[in-house]
Amino acid sequence: MAVSDVPVDLGRDEAREAAARELSDPAYVSDDPSLIERAFNWVLKQLDEVFAGVAGMSGITATTILVVLAVIIVIVIRLRVGRTIRAASRSGDVFDVVLTAAEHRAAAERAAAAGELAEAVRERFRAVVRELEQRGVLDPRAGRTVDEVAFEAGQALPALADDLRGAAVQFDDVWYGGLPATTQGYQRLVSVDDRVRA
Known part of the structure; x- marks a missing residue:
């Protein structure tokens, strides 16, 4: 049977739709530059x-x-x-703005009062670090991890080593482990901060 013998009964709209379907095939545009x-x-x-x-x-x-x-x-x-x-x-x-330990404490208290306990934990731990720096226990250094803070400060203040380690674990659990911050946990961090100041 020759190609000319094949009956074609497509109307204008059907032919346009068939052509659009055929030309939308990705094979026709795969070699076009982006x-x-x-x-x-x-x-x-x-x-x-x-x-x-x-x-x-x-x-x-x-x-x-x-x-x-x-x-x-x-x-x-x-x-x-x-x-x-x-x-x-x-x-x-x-x-680059550096806050004092007192300013971090105030930010922590504001966050705790607003029910933002994770932020309160972070700010209170920052207060601990800044207090240790202000007292000369730690050298001011950007990029120090909470574990490094606990280790270095724990060596300088052996009586607080366990408390500092617990504060670092709490910080990691809340900020990196995804655990919810609690009022009790925040109060433990406040207690560590108070002992560092004393």
Whole structure:
């Protein structure tokens, strides 16, 4: 049977729908370049045209055009990188603020009063660390873990070593272990803070 002998009884709408279904097959678009590839190819084409045009110019003109192009690229990169550095330094200012032990205690009490016990635990532990730093038991050092605090302070204050270890475990359980903070746990941390201050 020849292809011309096959009856076709499709109407205009059915044919359009059949064609749309067929053309939506991913096999038809799998080799098309992505938007990023097309943009990159366009930029390369533009640069190729610039360099081809420069090749036919005199040495001074060609050098001038290349220097101007390099300066524009450097300016664009500096503006972009500078904006990123400024944004990073602005966000760093927020985190570089160092509170005193008393300020951390006050923040902990506010959080506890608001029922935000996890935040209260974190702030009270920060108060303990800052108190130890202010008293010279620990050297001020960013990035110290709670376990390091408990170990280093426990060596300097053996009578409080177990309490400090328990406070570190509580902090880890709440902030990293996902356990809920409790009023009793927070009060134990307050007690450790009071003993550190005494």
